[in-house]
Amino acid sequence: MGSLTALLEGFATAAQPEYLLYALLGVTLGTAVGVLPGIGPAMTVALLLPLTYTLEPTAALIIFAGIYYGGMYGGSTTSILLNTPGESSSIVTALEGNRMARAGRGAAALATAAIGSFVAGTIATILLTALAPTIADLAVTLGPADYVALMVVAFTTVAALLGSSPARGLAALGLGLFLGLVGTDTLSGQQRFTLGVSTLADGIDVVVVAVGVFAVGEALYVASRLRHGPVEVVPVGGRWFTREFWSRSWKPWLRGTFIGFPVGTVPAGGADVSTFLSYAAEKKLSKHPEEFGKGAIEGVAGPEAANNAAAAGVLVPLLTLGLPTTATAAVIVAAFQSYGIQPGPLLFTDNSGMVWALIASLYIGNVMLLVLNLPLVRIWVKVLQIPRPYLYAGILLFAALGTYAVNFVVDDLIVLLVIGVAGFFMRRHGYPVAPLVVGLILGPMAEEQVRRTLQISEGDLTALVASPFAAATYGVLAVVLVVATVVRVRGSHRSRALASPPSVK
Amino acid sequence: MIVERIEEYVFGGLVTALGVFTLVDATTITARGTAGTVGPRAFPYAVGALLVVTGVAAIVATAKGKLGQAAKAADAADADTGLRTDWPTVAKLVAVLVAHLALIDVVGWPVAAVVLFAGAAWTLGAVWWKALAVAVVLALVVQVVFASGLGLSLPAGVLEGVPLLDG
Incomplete structure (x- = not known):
């Protein structure tokens, strides 16, 4: 069956009113958590994991993918109107976007972010559609040792590229791997x-860990340094539907797309890295370099396209190899697992109906997101103004509720609190939490594959690097690490230089 | 700043300690009939070693003056990194969470939820009676949604037997 026929069938499924509603629910929630600082898509998907007990897989995954895409749209609104990013992938947007808003061109900044996200999201989803089945076909031939190699790639890149130093990133990964060990060896x-504690015999639930570090840990961190007083939102001003808007935006949108998608597909730190790259490219290519730092529209259009394209790119290794490269993707893997489905090359043959409905829903979700974030953007401005005491109290309440609702035992809440406090100190000292979640979810999978490989080879360790694919993967990993470190150092230099605004007092 | 540096040493030390614990405790895992293959101990050894190495590396980085916090400038929207750490607030929030989990089995979820939400909002600066009012409404709505909509029943506790709330 050709991919196109399969995709059309996917649309037939995804366009049923029921699934349209699920997609709308997902993208709306996603935009909301993207807009709200302090909560992100990873935590939201984690909180909603219990849905997998009641909903069928297609419906749940459509919601989760919608949240993931929606988070990328919503983050830009916060960056532009508050000068503080809603999500880490929108840090760069705050540089130019907020200057534009303060200069009375907020409408143009919001519009170029929303339309750019839509253009990039759609093109990247087309690329995903074209590439994924081919990669899945190739991946079917991979053996356990090859998977081990891929997981090692995911571990090292996620841990080494995030956080304030590689040591801290790898320590966070180690903590996640440790949490994954707790329980009964399969x-x-x-x-x-x-x-000897019976609650721990079944292992520590992914929901509890993800909610603990993302929700409780983050809420405690923000509370420890809460900015008091009302939330100051820059009013949205100016017109956006002008000739200059389009002529200055369309090229950055396309460039952002083609920077973001490849960066998303390789495990190199996800969307954040792509935004730095895109910003650097736009600054270099711009005809108005003097405007950068004072509100250049290209500096919003490019990075916002890049982070959406990267989000679609992340789905390529997730769906074809079962390899999560971001925290949200890791939690989505956990959702697949709770249905007894292992994302990976067999997904396209064994669950093709589901996976194509999911892909089709991404196209539909993008259209919904454009409507939610362009004409309806003023609703989200209201959401931004929720008084912070209530926002963080609500986050804590729903974190506790989501954890309690997994098994209805108080013991889980004790684990949540312990992990939340640990998450607070990690946050405080620059230990990234994403590697912890990736380690927790991938760790047990990696252990199983390693032991399977060594069972076949009867303990011969060279079996782990014997296959050409595995050997090549380790080689590429070495190269990627070097390149990415260089890029990261440059990117953070740039953003730091620009992030210290000339004080307007 | 000196306090924060000590904290970083402590955290690195804790990571190292967890690694040592992992290595020691791994020797007690029963591994039977796994000769020639990798048993349930190998991975724990690797994880323990990783934790020890990274914990020590974090301590070394701290000693060299590379603090974890310094790099975190622009990522937390509502947090003002220039402010001093407000420990009483953190302690109060933890206390409220402890109260919540201790109260669920005693007085039921709705009351425990009111304590959590109102307590947290008040701690963070909301007017107490407004926080309480919002908390009561929110707790009741969630209780009704769970009881009627999702078919999962949160323990009603003191409100047991009340129609709509007791699923």
Whole structure:
């Protein structure tokens, strides 16, 4: 069956009113959490994981993918109107976007972010549609050792590229791997690190960890340094539908797309890196370099396109290899697993109906997001103004509720609190939390594959690097690490230089 | 700043300590009949080693003056990194969470939820009676949605037997 026929069938499924509603729910929630500082798509998907007990897989995954895409749209609104990013992938947007808003061109900034997100999201989804089945076909031939290689790539890149230093990123990964060890070993049936506590024998639930670090840890961190007083939102001003708007925006949109998508597909830190690259490219190519730092529209259009394209790119390794490269993708893997489905090359043959409906819903979700974020943007401005005491109290309440609702036992809340406090100190000291979540979810999978490989090879360790694919992967990893480190150092220099605004007092 | 540096040492030390614990505790995992293959101990050894190495590396980085906090400038929207850490607020929030989890089995979820929300909002600066009013409404709405809509029943506790609230 050709991909096109499969995609059309996917549309037939996704266009049913029921699924349209699920997609709308997903993208609306996603935009809301994208707009609200302090909560992101990873935590929201984690909180909604219990939905997998009641909803069928297609419906749940459509909601989760909608949240993921929506988060990328919503983050820009906060960046532009508050000068503080709603999501880490919108840090760059705050540089130029907020200057534009303060200069009375907020409408143009919001419009170029929304339309750019739509253009990039759609093109990147087309690329995903074209590439994913081919990659899945190739990936079917991969053995356990090859998977180990891919997971090692995911571990090292996620851990080494995030956070304030590689040591801290890898430590966070180690903490996640440790949490993944707690419980009963699947292959031998032995209990590990359970301290004799019966709650821990089943392992620590992904929901509890993700909610603990993202919601409780983050809320405690913000509370420790809460900016008091009312939230100051820059009023949206100016017109956007002008000739200059289009002529200065369309090229950055396309460039952002083609920077973001490849960066998303390789495990190199996800959307954040792509925004830095795009910003640097726009600044270099612009005919108005003097405007950068004072509100250049290209500096909003490019990065906002790039982060959406990267979000679609992340879905390529997720769907074809089962390899999550961001925290949100890791939590989505957990959702697949709770249905007993292993995302990976077999997804396109064993669950093709579901996966194509999911892809089709991404196209539909993008259209919905354009409507939600362009004509309806003023609603989100209201959401931004929720008084912070209530916002963070609500985050804590729903974090506790989501955790409690997994098993209805108070013990889970104790684990949540412990992990939340640990998350607070990680946040405080520059330990990134994404590697922890990726380690928790990928760790047990990696262990199983390693042990399977060594079972076949009867303990011969060279089996791990014997296949050409695995050997090549480790080689590429070395190269990527070097290149990405260089890019990151440059990117953070740029953003830091620009992030200190000339004080307007 | 000196306090924060000590904290960083402590955190790095804790990571190292967890690594040591992992290595030691891994020796007690029963591994039977796994000769020639990798048993349930190998991965814990690797994770323990990773934690020890990275914990020590973090301590070394701190000693060299590379603090974790310095790099985190622009990413938390509502947090003002220029402010001093408000420890009483953090302690109060933790206390409110402890109260919540201790109260669920005693007085039921709705009351425990009111304590959590109102307590947290008040701690963060909301007017107490407004926080309380919002908390009561929110807790009741969630309780009704769970009881009637999702078919999952949160323990009603003291409100047991009340129509709509007791699923």
